[in-house]
Every structure is written in C-alpha cells, then in structure tokens.
Amino acid sequence: MIDKLEMFIALAKERHFGRAAEAVGVTQPTLSSAIRQLEDTLGVQLVFRGSRFQGLTPEGERVLDRAQRLVADARALREEMRAVRHGLVGTLRLGVIPTALPRVAELTVPFLARNPDVRVTILSxxxxxxxxxxxxxxxxxxxTYLDNEPLGRVTQVPLFRESYRLLVAAGAPLAARASVSWAEVAAEPLCLLTGDMQNRRIVNELLTAAGVVAAPQVESNSTIALAAHVATGRWASVVPEALAAMFSRGADLASVPISAPAVSHSVGLVAPLREPYPPMLAALLDEAQRLAS
Amino acid sequence: MIDKLEMFIALAKERHFGRAAEAVGVTQPTLSSAIRQLEDTLGVQLVFRGSRFQGLTPEGERVLDRAQRLVADARALREEMRAVRHGLVGTLRLGVIPTALPRVAELTVPFLARNPDVRVTILSxxxxxxxxxxxxxxxxxxxTYLDNEPLGRVTQVPLFRESYRLLVAAGAPLAARASVSWAEVAAEPLCLLTGDMQNRRIVNELLTAAGVVAAPQVESNSTIALAAHVATGRWASVVPEALAAMFSRGADLASVPISAPAVSHSVGLVAPLREPYPPMLAALLDEAQRLAS
DNA sequence: GTCGATCATGGCCGCAGCCTATGCGATCCG
DNA sequence: CGGATCGCATAGGCTGCGGCCATGATCGAC
Structure with missing residues (x-):
C-alpha cells in the first residue's frame, strides 16, 4: 500500500508514467498496474488518462495530499529506528533563500558538530x-522570511533579523557615507534580484514607500552575479548586511547601511508541522532553538 | 507494512499474541511472523518475549505512537474516498463524560440529520x-471538560457551559429554595460520582473551597444510580443543570441552583489534532462549530 | 513430573507484485 | 497520407511474500 502511494506521488511529480517508474526503480507496467490497483482499492479514479498522462483528478489531488503525509510518516518511522541503532545518520535537505545563504553556516556548523554522521545538502x-x-x-x-508573506501550516523558529545595506563599488561617491536613505538608493542605477525572490519584493515595497519605482537595469537570481556587476562600478545593489559583509571582504566593494527607515525582516527555520518530528528534523529544530536563544 | 503495523497495534492493545491475532483476523503464527518481520525491517526489538508477552520495549512504545498515526491516516484516506463515492457512511465512536450525556443529543441529532447514513456509538x-x-x-x-484539567494535543470545540444544581427528593426541605450555597450543599448527606470522574473532582474542589470536605456515603460512576438514591429522600446530589432538568421531569425529584459561588465549566468536543481530518470527523467538527455559534 | 498456556518454527500453498514482450491509440513528420 | 515514434495498457510467466496448519519449545502452576 505504502509502496503504491510512493509510486503515485512519483507519478504526480513526474507527470509521466515512464519517468515516474524510473524514479522509484520499477518498470512502467509495474507502476501502471500499481496506480490501477490503487484506484480499484480506493474506488475512485485518480488520474486522467488518454494515451498519455493528463493530470490528476480532484480525488487524485486529495489522495496526493494524504499520501505525502503517510509516506513522510512511514519514512520518519524507519528513520527514527535507524537513529536509535546507529545514531543520527542520513542527509538533511535544506532549502535556503539566496540572501540567507551567508548566514546558513551559523546553523549548520553547530548542527553538524553535534551530529557528525549527518550530511547536509543546501539548496538555494x-x-x-x-x-x-x-x-x-x-x-x-x-x-526563509517569517514575517512578510504568509507561510501556511509550518513550524517556525526565528533565527535572525535581516536589515539592508547599499552595495556599491569601493570608489563610488556613496561609499564613504555613514548611511543613505531609500530615496538616495532609488536614485542609483540598480541591479537587483529577480521578481520571484521575496527579497526583491521587499526591496520593491521599500522603494515604492520612498516614492519611486524600482527599474533595475540588471536582474539576476544570483547574489554573486549582482556583486559582480556592482564591482564594475556601474551599478549599485541592495543586499542584507551579512551578504554585504561577505562581499566587502575584498577591496573592490563597499556597503553603506540604509536608514530612513531602517527596516528589518525576520528570517528563520521552517519545517513541516507534523508531530512527532523525524529525528533529523527534531535535532535541527533543537539546534535552531538553541541558536535563537 | 501498514498491515503489520496494525497487527503490532493490536498486540500492544491486547498484550497477547493469540488474542491480537484474533482481533485482526489472522492466525497466531501469522501475527507472530509479522511482528518478527517488523522488528527485522526496523532493526530494533519491539516486544519483550519470554514464552509469553512481556510488554513493549522503549523502542516499541515509540513505534506504537507513530504506527497509530500512520494507521489512522491510512484509514482516513480510505474513508475519504469512500465518502466521495457513497457519501458519508460508517460509524462514529464518541466518548462522552456521564454528566454531558443529557446534552449529547444536541450535537448528534443535527449531525445525523445532515448525514443520514452515519451510525453513532455513544460511550459513557x-x-x-x-x-x-x-x-x-x-x-x-x-x-469532555475543556477548561479544568490538561487535555494534551487535541482539537477543541466548546459546546456549552456546565453549571451545577443540588438534586434532592421532591419533598425535601431544600426543594423549595430559590438557591443554595455550597456550604449548605456540604451539610446535606450526599451521593456523588466516583473519584475517577472529573465532575467529582470539580465538586470536591468547590466543596473544599467552601471549607468542607466531601464525604459522600454513596458513590457511583452512574448518574442514574445517583438519581435513584436521591429519589429515596435520604440523600442529595450535585449534578449539572441539564441532568437535573432531565431527572426533574418526574415528580419525585427536584433541583435547586447552587450559588455562592455560581461556577461553571466549559464542555466541548475534543478530537485528534491531525489535519486533514477524516471526513467523518470533519463533518462532526463542522457541526460542533455550527452549534457553538 | 505433568499439564496447560503461550509463543516460535517448519512446511506448504495461493496470490500479489514484478518483469519482459506486445498491443493500441495519438502525434509527428516527410 | 503512410510510417515512425511516443506513451500507456495488457498479457503471460516467474518469484517471493504472506497466509494457513501442524508441531515444537519453553515456562509457570500444581
């Protein structure tokens, strides 16, 4: 049953019987048969078929939601017993917003020190x-951000607050200033993160609040690319202080705190809200609590 | 996997391989083998054995906790799909504290009217x-009570507040009074619920707050038995108003509100806190919300 | 020591689940 | 318009899991 649900989850993700079968390590007929059996035992059609995959039925969507919880709980059960035997082992997959990447080590380093057999995969x-x-x-x-856009049903542990600095080339006129206003920021030629990044949406709001619209000449989803452009001296950018500090270690970039107003946003750990937590997650939340306090 | 977990849950409940096997509808060797396999796949010992069942290991207790959630989620999945096909069918098992039994129909009647194919089992x-x-x-x-003793991790929906009346025989001296104090209640010869009932513990607190200790001559876990004793004229009792109203319909019992102080406790619906809810529970919570508002 | 209760073990069998091979409809392309 | 390709379903065969029964092993009670 759980195996079939895993195949169903894979099918919903891949949207293709053959690829889904490959993903779970079975052949296409096996997965096809498993989905058919799942539909028979549940008594409802889960997938629209017409000589190819055509999406999940409404019932399929609801089954998917429950199946994901079931499979996650089953994994947690196995993981917990493995942790009892061999201590905490495995890989933690951690998604991080780009602007928080400079500070992610504050969490992972003590976490890894306490759990040396764990591997961490950090995904921007x-x-x-x-x-x-x-x-x-x-x-x-x-x-990710905790206080800006709605998160849904997740566990939250605040880690730090993020405030913003203007990133400019070392020799730029504003480089020597003690601080700048958002209006002054808007007057600079900017390169910013792309609009799918929440940081960009935050910056947009702060700029519009200052009475100007952001029209950056260069956009990227990489803070490295932004810094590279700023280093040419032709653009400035707005980045969190931790990122500014990291880029300012070299001699070619400088940063200035942005005041008037000096806003900040809360950044923290989010995780599925489903107790009891898998042991890996419990250890991570524990570490985050320790860091926050 | 899920089948084996169900067998494990049955074993934990029955504390006996043979009875557990009978409960799940398999033979004893089948269940024995399933438990063994579960231990092998999880890599930990789950039960202490010594020619008979000797309890769960600490790991077994943890597995039991997760297994119950897993099995409940699997049942919810099947139930939800059956509800999609045939509407809401099945049996709702509802545990009710004795003093709330007179009012349970306020919830079940509209619930059953809206879901005619559902059967309800009410357990005191x-x-x-x-x-x-x-x-x-x-x-x-x-x-059960929501505001007196801790509940743990459950969903709560308040239904009504419970206040207390003195139940006496119709001709008793106090029967004609407009109200009595807790001190006067304590002066009466009382029959009360047994100490495992939270209502009794509440009454105990109220009596001790009035400066007396409750020493009832008759105890019972049945409010019917209490009423029968009160009807003899030799005892009085303390019951919630709904129960008093029910008993006072006959001519041989009367009740008087207890004031000084006029306390009340919140009574409501409790259910496992695990979203998404099974369809039966979702419908019941929905009905309770409607009743509360 | 004997007996009964309780759980484990071994042998056997049916079916679930997986595979390979193939069929069939849809789509693409020359 | 005909052939090639893609995508999924179906058929048939094999393997192993999971079920049953019968029996063995162990322990406590008497």
Missing part, C-alpha cells in the same frame, strides 16, 4: 519553492 | 478514558 531556492518543496517532501526544512 | 467514559481512547484509535472524538 525562492521562498515559495521552499514551501512547495517542504510540502512535496523534496526538502526536509527551509530558511 | 471518564475524561481520561476519552483522551486515552482518542490516542489509541478506540474513539473518533469525545465530549
């Missing part, structure tokens, strides 16, 4: 992709 | 037995 993702990944079991947990 | 239980039953899947939901 947008905040919405993090929430989607947590829902679909792609991610174990995420680090 | 102590508040702690209700919480245990919800945890071990014996009960789908319960009606």
């Amino acid at each position: 993702r947008t905040s919405s992709a993090i929430l989607a990944g947590i829902g679909s079991l792609d991610l174990d947990a995420g680090i | 239980r102590t508040s702690s037995a209700i919480l245990a039953g919800i945890g071990s899947l014996d009960l789908d939901a319960g009606i």
